[in-house]
Amino acid sequence: MIAIETVNLCAYYGQKKVINNVNLKIPKNVVFAIMGPSGCGKSTLLRSFNRLLELNPNARVEGDVKLYGKSVYDMSPIEVRRKIGMVFQHPNPFPHMSIFDNVALGLKLNGLVKSKKELHKTVKWALRKAALWDEVKDRIHEPASALSGGQQQRLCIARTLAVKPEVLLMDEPTASLDPVAMEKIEDLINKLREEYTIVIVTHSSAQAARVSDYVAFLYLGELVEVGKTEKVFEKPKSELTKRYLMGRVG
Amino acid sequence: MQKVDTFRISLLPFCILIFSIFALMIVTYLAVSVPIFQKEGPQIYTTNIWKAAENNPDEEFYGVLAAIYGSVYTSVLAVLIALPLSIGFAVFVIDYAPQKIKEPLIVTTDIMAGLPTIIYGIWGAFVLVPMLRDYVMYPLHKHLGFIPLFSFEPAGGYSFLAAGVLLGVMVTPFASSIIREAYRMVPFTYREAAFSLGATRYEATKILLSYIKPAIIAGILLAFGRAIGETVAVSLVVGNAFNIHPSLFAPGYTISSLIANQFGNAFIYGYMVSALFAAGFFLFIIGLAVNIGSLIILKRWYSHAQRF
Numbered sequence: 001m002i003a004i005e006t007v008n009l010c011a012y013y014g015q016k017k018v019i020n021n022v023n024l025k026i027p028k029n030v031v032f033a034i035m036g037p038s039g040c041g042k043s044t045l046l047r048s049f050n051r052l053l054e055l056n057p058n059a060r061v062e063g064d065v066k067l068y069g070k071s072v073y074d075m076s077p078i079e080v081r082r083k084i085g086m087v088f089q090h091p092n093p094f095p096h097m098s099i100f101d102n103v104a105l106g107l108k109l110n111g112l113v114k115s116k117k118e119l120h121k122t123v124k125w126a127l128r129k130a131a132l133w134d135e136v137k138d139r140i141h142e143p144a145s146a147l148s149g150g151q152q153q154r155l156c157i158a159r160t161l162a163v164k165p166e167v168l169l170m171d172e173p174t175a176s177l178d179p180v181a182m183e184k185i186e187d188l189i190n191k192l193r194e195e196y197t198i199v200i201v202t203h204s205s206a207q208a209a210r211v212s213d214y215v216a217f218l219y220l221g222e223l224v225e226v227g228k229t230e231k232v233f234e235k236p237k238s239e240l241t242k243r244y245l246m247g248r249v250g
Numbered sequence: 251m252q253k254v255d256t257f258r259i260s261l262l263p264f265c266i267l268i269f270s271i272f273a274l275m276i277v278t279y280l281a282v283s284v285p286i287f288q289k290e291g292p293q294i295y296t297t298n299i300w301k302a303a304e305n306n307p308d309e310e311f312y313g314v315l316a317a318i319y320g321s322v323y324t325s326v327l328a329v330l331i332a333l334p335l336s337i338g339f340a341v342f343v344i345d346y347a348p349q350k351i352k353e354p355l356i357v358t359t360d361i362m363a364g365l366p367t368i369i370y371g372i373w374g375a376f377v378l379v380p381m382l383r384d385y386v387m388y389p390l391h392k393h394l395g396f397i398p399l400f401s402f403e404p405a406g407g408y409s410f411l412a413a414g415v416l417l418g419v420m421v422t423p424f425a426s427s428i429i430r431e432a433y434r435m436v437p438f439t440y441r442e443a444a445f446s447l448g449a450t451r452y453e454a455t456k457i458l459l460s461y462i463k464p465a466i467i468a469g470i471l472l473a474f475g476r477a478i479g480e481t482v483a484v485s486l487v488v489g490n491a492f493n494i495h496p497s498l499f500a501p502g503y504t505i506s507s508l509i510a511n512q513f514g515n516a517f518i519y520g521y522m523v524s525a526l527f528a529a530g531f532f533l534f535i536i537g538l539a540v541n542i543g544s545l546i547i548l549k550r551w552y553s554h555a556q557r558f
Contacts, residue, residue, distance in 0.1 A: 052446055055438075082448035092439040095554070096461050105457070106447035156443075163447060 001028040002069075003167055003197040004049055004084075009063035011044050011053065011221075018044050020221045021063070026214070031189060031198045033212035033229070035205050037249065041221040042201040043089075046169050049199065050084040051077045067167070082110055085165035089172040091152035093159065095145035099136050102144050102155055103127060106163040122162055130158035131188050150181025157188065168192065170200040174207070186211050205245055209233055217241045219249070279531045286312065286524035294528050300492050307520025314529045316492040320410065320502035321533070324488065325477040327414025327498075328421055332473050335418070336426035337466065340433050341455055356430070363423035371483030374416040379487050382415060383407030387499045402497030408489035411498040416487055417477040425473035432465030432551070433458065464551040471544035475537050481506035505533045 004026040011019035018041045026032045034042050047053040048061050051072055065072045072080045093102045103123045106112075113119045127133040127140075132154040136147070144155055153173060160168060170189075174182040189198060189211050202208050208215050209229060216226040217238075225232060225241045236242045243249045286294050290311065297313030343355050387404035394400045402409075436458050444454040459466070489501020490511055509526050516522040 050446065052442055055441060055445060077445075078448045078450060081446055086442075086446040088439055088442060088446075090439055092437075092443045094440065094443070094457065094461060096463070109453055110448050159447065 002026065003028040003067070004199070005066040005069075006045075006048075007064040007066065009045070009048060009061070009065060011041070011048055011062075012060045013044075013056070014058045018221050019048070022218075022221075022223045024216060024223065024226065026197065026199060028197050029194065030213040031193050031200060031211050033208035033215045034199065034201045034218055035203065035208040035215060035244075036218035037244070038203050040218045042203075042218055043171050045218065046086075046171050046199065046201050049167070049169060050081050050086055052081065052086065078110075082106075082163055083165055084167045084169060085160035085163060086169040087153070087156050087160055087171065087173050089175050091149055091156055091176070093144035093147075093152050093155045095143060097144060098141045099127075099144050099147070099155060100140040103158050103162050106159060110163060112163065123158075126158040126162035127155075129161050129192070130154045131184065131191075132158055148181070150177050150184055153177060153181070153185060154188065157185075161192075165196070167197045167199065170198065172201055172203065175203070205233075217244060219244070276534075279527055279534060282524055283528040283531050284524070286521050286528050289521060294525060295532060298492060298494055302519050302522060304518060310519055310521045312521060312525035314505065314508065314525065314532070316494050317503040317505045317508040317529060318532065319494045320413075320488065321478050321504040321506070321536075323410050323502065324413040324417055324484065324504055325474050327410065328417030328477040329470055329474050331415060331418030332422040332425050333470055335422045336429055336469065336473075337459065339422070339426045340430035341459075343430055344433050345451075345455065356427075359423040359426060363427065367420065367480060367483045370416060370420050371486040374412065374483055375486040378416055379407040379412045382409075382412055387411065391499060398496045399498050402495055402500040404499035406489070406501070408487055408501050409497075409499045410488065410502050413484045413488040413502075413504070414498075416483055417480060420480065420483065421473040421476050424476055425469045428469035428472060428548075429462070429466055432462040432469075435552075436461060462551070464547050468544035468547040468551070471540050471547070475540035475544070478504075478540075479506060479533060479537055481510050485510050505529050 002025050004024070006022050006024045009019060009022045009024075010017060022045060034045060036042050044053065044059075049065055049072070053059045053061060054077060067075075067080070067083060072084075093099075094105070097105070100123055103126050104119055107119060107122055113122055123140075124133065127136065132151060135151060136155075139146075144152060147155060157168075157173075174185050177185065186207070189200065192198060193213075200208075200211060212229045214227065215229045215232050217224045217232070217240075219240060225236060225238045227237075232241065233245065236245060240249065290313075293313055295313070295318065296315055297311075298316040298319075299311050299313040301309065301311040303309035339359070343352060347355055383404050383406070387400075387407060387409070390400045391402070391404055440458060440461060441454065444457045449457065484504050485507030488504055488507055490503055490507060491501040493500055493502045495502070509530055512522065513526055516526055
């Protein structure tokens, strides 16, 4: 089953084309990595999936993105973003809110819980799911800014999971973290893969190799190669992919 | 031997001059206030009496409580009016105004904030006061006069309300520019975070405003400081009466309008100059506290926001 499908997807910033005719099929319940050098359009591509690109008034999208066969442009952006959660490059929990409130925010916004009890239960569930509960259970009412970078990123994952999305987008989720925190996030991705479709953007081919089932290689806004991760890494079809994996481009 | 930088040294006197003028001013305020403090003690601030006796200074008694009350009352009204206006305007300019009119809007409000206040004063006295009197005060007094806020019969229209509304209009551009700059500085990633959780534009704006809350508080405090110090425009519309009345429609005094109205003939009396200086000193303390407080809040917030 295909979770996300892009059809002749192009994206522009003003006159500049940054995504050129990308056709991707992302199966359900896999970790799908989009790798490529910085500036190749990975983040833009990811933001076209949940229509977050629309926050930028200069951005424009052509073609289509389908979530389980239904165009995201036929849904309201709010519904799309609830179904397709997102974690960002810099951990961005709201620093003025408590740990609890950060996770509760999406639930309250979307009216997903009926009682205070249910709210507490869901927040706890999400923090557990993000492997953060044990570290913060005694201080969930402290401000989120008191957490370390890695904990903040897991808090962001919890905040996203709380809304019960179907797809999880991760935009270089470990790029600003130290190696230990990075490993924890990658472990978490491994655990979440059974229940969620995860699309992770990374500029590190090593990370793509470690965490993903499928990988797509994006270069200058064009899809160069896509396939099962081990196949792409062992026998890349394209010369460009080969050179990228050997560290000659990017 | 190191060469003496004569240019740098030649600049020093200017710096010293400015600060010594300021220091001397504070000293003057204290020194001139001393006689009234010696005569009345704290009663200068806690009573509402204005008794000027031309021939016998011992019979003079001054208490500026009504003016303090009026200053605080009108400034609080101003802030209550300016708060929603300035937040709404800041959000509109940053989030919604088309690129073409964004800069003109900002420049216009900056001009509004810098206009000579007498311009607001005349408009207030000749347009705002009659309008408020006929369309706001009389109807409210007639139908809801039993509520203390509306209980005073609005004879001329010169009142706390008129001063509060006028001050609100005057400080809105100022408060708005502080809130606008803070709102503009909100890191884009928080905007993305809010929307990625399925927030509507209204909900996202609320989340982001809660993030800049310290800056909003500081902006409002600074606006309060401006409002409480404003003189000319207020004295044209506040009514200038020693009056401590809960009603919005009652005339009153403010510290600055009291000084502006009384200083011309104050020298005739033994203690009035001293009393006016003591009133001014009070205003100085409020201004100092409000400004220092809000600058600390702002600085702390900016240093936090800039970590991104």
